[in-house]
Amino acid sequence: MRRPTLTSLALLAATTLAASLSATAPTSAATPTPGGGQTVDWGPCSAEQHPELVEAGAECGHLTVPLDYAAPQGRTIEIAVSRIRATAEPAQRRGILLANPGGPGGPGLDYPLALSPVLGKVADRYDLIGFDPRFLGGSTPLACTPPAGPPAPATGNHRQVFDATVASARDMARRCGQPPGNTALLPHATSRNVARDMDAIRAALGEPALSYFGVSYGADLGAVYTQLFPHRADRIVLDSGTDPALTQYELFQVTGPAAETALDEWAAWTAARHGTYRLGRTAPRVRATVERLITHAERQPLTLGGHTADAGRLRLIMHQLLQYEESDPALARIVRNLQDALDGHAVEPDPVLAQWLTLLSSPEADALFSVPSFTMCADGGWPAGGWPAGTNAYWRNTRQSRTTQPVFGPQANAISACTFWPTPPGDGGTAIDNDVPVLLLHATRDNNTPYPGGVALHRALDGSRLLTADIRSHGVYANAISGNQPIPCADKAVNTYLAGGPLPPTDRTCHP
Numbered sequence: 001m002r003r004p005t006l007t008s009l010a011l012l013a014a015t016t017l018a019a020s021l022s023a024t025a026p027t028s029a030a031t032p033t034p035g036g037g038q039t040v041d042w043g044p045c046s047a048e049q050h051p052e053l054v055e056a057g058a059e060c061g062h063l064t065v066p067l068d069y070a071a072p073q074g075r076t077i078e079i080a081v082s083r084i085r086a087t088a089e090p091a092q093r094r095g096i097l098l099a100n101p102g103g104p105g106g107p108g109l110d111y112p113l114a115l116s117p118v119l120g121k122v123a124d125r126y127d128l129i130g131f132d133p134r135f136l137g138g139s140t141p142l143a144c145t146p147p148a149g150p151p152a153p154a155t156g157n158h159r160q161v162f163d164a165t166v167a168s169a170r171d172m173a174r175r176c177g178q179p180p181g182n183t184a185l186l187p188h189a190t191s192r193n194v195a196r197d198m199d200a201i202r203a204a205l206g207e208p209a210l211s212y213f214g215v216s217y218g219a220d221l222g223a224v225y226t227q228l229f230p231h232r233a234d235r236i237v238l239d240s241g242t243d244p245a246l247t248q249y250e251l252f253q254v255t256g257p258a259a260e261t262a263l264d265e266w267a268a269w270t271a272a273r274h275g276t277y278r279l280g281r282t283a284p285r286v287r288a289t290v291e292r293l294i295t296h297a298e299r300q301p302l303t304l305g306g307h308t309a310d311a312g313r314l315r316l317i318m319h320q321l322l323q324y325e326e327s328d329p330a331l332a333r334i335v336r337n338l339q340d341a342l343d344g345h346a347v348e349p350d351p352v353l354a355q356w357l358t359l360l361s362s363p364e365a366d367a368l369f370s371v372p373s374f375t376m377c378a379d380g381g382w383p384a385g386g387w388p389a390g391t392n393a394y395w396r397n398t399r400q401s402r403t404t405q406p407v408f409g410p411q412a413n414a415i416s417a418c419t420f421w422p423t424p425p426g427d428g429g430t431a432i433d434n435d436v437p438v439l440l441l442h443a444t445r446d447n448n449t450p451y452p453g454g455v456a457l458h459r460a461l462d463g464s465r466l467l468t469a470d471i472r473s474h475g476v477y478a479n480a481i482s483g484n485q486p487i488p489c490a491d492k493a494v495n496t497y498l499a500g501g502p503l504p505p506t507d508r509t510c511h512p
Contacts, residue, residue, distance in 0.1 A: 038064060038204045040081050045109075049138075050082070053130075056113055058084045062138075065200045067188050075184075079197050080138030082109045082130040083205075084116075084123075094500060095234060096207050097126035098198055100133070102216030104191070105371035107137030115213065118478040118486075122495045126211065131201060133194045135185065135374055142185050144176035144370050150361065153301045153310035161298055161311070161410075162398055166391050169417045176370065177422025187426035189374040195225040199232060211235035211498060215475050216449060217375075219440075220244070223457060226436040235498050239441040239477050240449045243456035244432035248381030248418070251453070253397070255319075256405040256412030258447035262322040262472060263287060263407055265445070270332045277332040279339065286335075290318070291406050293338050304341050304349040307357040314338070315411045317356045323448055323474045326484050377418035380425030391415060435463035439497050439504075441490055445472035458507075466507045467493055476510075485512055 045053040045060035053060065062078040086093045099112045112128035135142035154164040177183055198221075202210040211234040214222040219241030226233050242251050267286035270279055280286040296302070297311040309317075321331040330352045337350040349357060359365060384390045394415040401409025438461050442454030451468075458466040469476045469487050477494050480486040489510040497503060 038200065040083075040201075040204050042083065045082060050110060052110055052113055053082055053084075056084055056116075058082050058113070060109070060138075063197075063201060063204050065134075065197050067185070069193060069196050077134060077140035079134060079140075079201065080109055080132040081201055082112075084113060084128040086125055086127050088124040092125055093127075094125045094498075095127070095209060095211060096129050096202065096205055097123075097211045097213065097235075097498070098129045098131065098201065099212065100131075100214040100218030100221055102214070102218045103372055104133070104217045104221075104375035105136065105368075106218075107132040108218075109137060114481055115478055118481060118491055119495060119498070122499045125499065127205070129201060129205070129210075131198070133375075134197055135189055136371065142182065142189070142374060143179060144172070144182075145178040147171070147175065153308060154312055155299060155301065155310060158298070158399065158402070158410075159395070162395050162415075165312075166394075166415055169415050170420045172370065172373070172417040173420035173422060176373065176417065183423050186374065186421070186423045187378055189378040190426040191221055191224050191375060191379055192228065192427055192430055194221055194375070195228050198225055199229050202232060208232070209234040213237045213239070213477070213494075213498075215239040215477070216241075219449075219457075222438075223432050223461065224430045226438060226461065227430050227432050227434055230434050230436045233436050233438075235500075236436065236438045237441070237477070237494050237497065238438055238457070240443065240446055240475050241440065241454055241457045242449050243453040244430075244460050245456060246453070248376055248379060249383060249416075250381075251449075252414075253412050254450050254453070255448060256401055256408045258445075258450040259319050259322060259408040259412070260405050262445065262447040263290065263318070265472065266322060266328055266331060269328050270335075273332070277336050279332065279335055289339060290335060293335065293342060294407055296342055302338055302341050304337065304347055304353070304357075307349050307354060307361075309338070309353075309357060312411070313357065313360050315408060316360070317353070319408060319411065319447070320356075321352075323446075323472075324484055325472045373417050373421075376416075377421040378423075378426040379429055380427075381429065382416060382418040382421075384419070390419065394419070432457070432460040434461060436461065437503055438464040439494065440464050440466045441469065441476040441494070442466065443469045443471050443473040443476055445470075446474050447472070448474040465503045465505075467504065468507070468509045470509060470511055487512060 040061040040063050042059040042061040045058050047054045060082045063081055064076045065079055066072045067075040067077050100108050101111045109130040109132050112130045116123040132139040154161045209232045212222050219238035222236055222238045267283040270277055270286045271281055271283045274281045279289050294311050297314050301308045301310040321327040333350050334353045337353060340347045383393055397413040398410050401413045440458055442451055444451050458464050467490055469490055476487055476490045487510050
């Protein structure tokens with residue numbers, strides 16, 4: 001799903017929220033012909049945009065790469081790159097370590113630095129290389145025409161809400177094709193091309209191989225790299241990847257049942273604390289409270305202070321909080337807050353809810369919801385959407401999902417802007433089937449990239465070992481940097497492997 005944090009879920013909800021990027025004209029990096037002898041023109045990092053990199057003594061620069069690797073002498077673009085040099089003695093240096101935080105749509109210039117507290121002494125042995133994938137952050141930009149105004153809440157009966165998402169998805173696709181030059185860039189935003197850009201970084205730095213850490217979509221991207229460049233992969237660690245045999249749409253669909261299971265788990269936790277949250281003494285009663293809130297918000301959005309919460313936004317917020325067990329109290333407070341508003345009380349939104357609703361109605365939300373579509377649509381895997389037959393297939397899936405997925409089914413089966421995208425997919429995707437040694441990590445109760453997908457990726461990567469963590473979390477390694485409970489045996493296993501140790505001899509399970 002190539003995938004989440006908020007950005008991948010953002011694409012799923014984008015049709016409801018009608019978000020898009022701020023308008024900037026796409027530009028091309030000029031002239032140097034990529035190929036042998038390319039180097040990164042290093043200089044200081046921006047103190048305004050990347051103060052942490054400046055403080056860490058990093059260098060920043062740009063690498064020129066082909067827009068289309070099938071036409072290497074043609075148009076070029078630039079990739080923003082950062083480097084924190086290894087501090088270990090030369091004999092202890094292992095090479096370069098690239099990292100990607102997921103999305104797709106997550107800029108990564110700062111990401112290896114963010115991992116360094118958990119990497120510890122391992123970080124000293126690598127040049128830590130961050131990069132903004134093509135068309136993101138400091139790389140050659142790509143943007144859609146902004147919407148005419150903020151999206152109206154999607155309300156009404158189920159069919160009316162669905163039709164509103166279709167119109168929104170179609171509008172986003174139209175706007176992403178509007179700026180001059182966009183249709184020449186959009187087909188080249190593929191994961192395969194990002195992996196090729198990674199290899200161009202390796203070559204420009206004069207390294208025979210690269211090591212890599214990727215989480216979520218970053219894990220999928222790393223799997224693509226192992227398939228395209230198996231002999232240039234050194235230590236590869238992939239956290240919370242997906243089933244490479246599923247289409248993009250199918251990857252979203254499998255999140256629905258997983259999110260409903262997470263909701264049940266949270267409901268049981270909340271019911272055990274009825275004295276605090278007053279949402280029901282049993283898990284079914286707590287779940288019923290949530291379902292009533294969603295049903296009401298579909299017909300008429302809830303108003304809290306100066307904020308409006310329709311069903312699409314509530315589904316997105318709830319799904320985000322259900323990713324991590326540590327967020328259970330925040331979600332319980334929010335549901336209590338929403339129930340008070342539904343009961344007619346004049347309430348101000350809980351601070352966490354207010355932050356989310358402010359973000360989702362801000363100009364920043366435009367980028368949050370549009371950027372993932374560049375790669376997801378270019379990678380393909382969405383059913384055709386010609387009216388009415390194609391959209392009716394999405395309607396049927398959405399309607400049927402409500403029976404067993406009353407809260408998250410409409411989100412997981414939603415139509416996307418990719419259905420109406422102005423350009424065809426850039427390539428046919430990448431079949432993953434290799435024996436490159438890879439360390440995989442996955443949480444058993446991950447509801448963004450469900451655990452069966454990690455097992456499927458393990459099967460496709462014949463040389464891999466799978467480290468399982470029995471937690472509800474999207475991501476296993478370095479959880480402490482997000483304020484979540486660390487998994488010490490996972491952190492140790494990753495660091496041992498990156499430091500030069502062997503893969504674990506067998507698959508294993510870590511416990512908190």
